[in-house]
Amino acid sequence: MSGNKYIETANPHRLLTPGSVLLITAGDGKDDNIFSVAWNMPLRKKPPMVAILSGKGHYTYGLIKKTGEFGINIPDIGLAESVIYCGKNSGRDVRDKFKEAGLSRVEVEEISAPMVAEAAARIECRISQVVDMGYSSLLIADILRAQVLEDAYTNGKWDFAGRLELIHHIGGAEFAVSGRSIETSE
Secondary structure (H helix, E strand, C coil): CCCCCCCCCCCHHHHCCEEEEEEEEEECCEEEEEEEEEEEEEEEECCEEEEEECCCCCCCCHHHHHEEEEEECCEEEHHHHHHHHHHHCCCCCCCCHHHCCCCCCCCCCCCCCCCECCEEEEEEEEEEEEEEECCCEEEEEEEEEEEEHHHHHHEECCCCCCCCEEEEEECCCCCEEEEECCCCCC
C-alpha cells in the first residue's frame, strides 16, 4: 500500500469495530432488564464460549452477577431504535425497558432471563469466569443454547441474500449495516 497516507487515531478500539451490536438480557424471575453491548467476541467453538464487556455500574450487570447468566440477543436493522434506547436508558430509571423499547419478552429453556422475541438470534449463556477490568468486567460465558431465524441462517452461517441486515457500532450514535457476504477462493 505504498503511497497511502496514514493518520494517528485517539480511538484505536474503533479500528477493531464494527462488531455486531448485542442486546444483553438478564433476570432472576422477578426482575429483568436489557442493555446494548458493542464490546463482544466469540472465544471458542467447542465447547462454545463467548465474552462481553459490561460496566460494573450497569443495572443489568447486577442481575448478571446475581444469577450468573445472561442472554445474548442479536438484533437486525429493524431493531436499531430499540438498541439505541436500551443503550441510553438505565433500568434504574425505566421500569420496563422491554416495553419502552418496543420489544417483547420470550421465555427460554436454559436461563432465567427472558430473551427478545424480535431478535434475529438468541444465545443463552452461563458465566464461567469474570475478569475484573476496573470500571468494567469481562464476562466469559459458556453458550448453553443458541437459536437463529431459519430464513437468516443457511449452511451454518448468516445468510445475507434475503432481508437480513445486522447492525454494527461505529461510534456514538453511528452504525454500519452488514447486508451481503462475499466468497473468495481458498
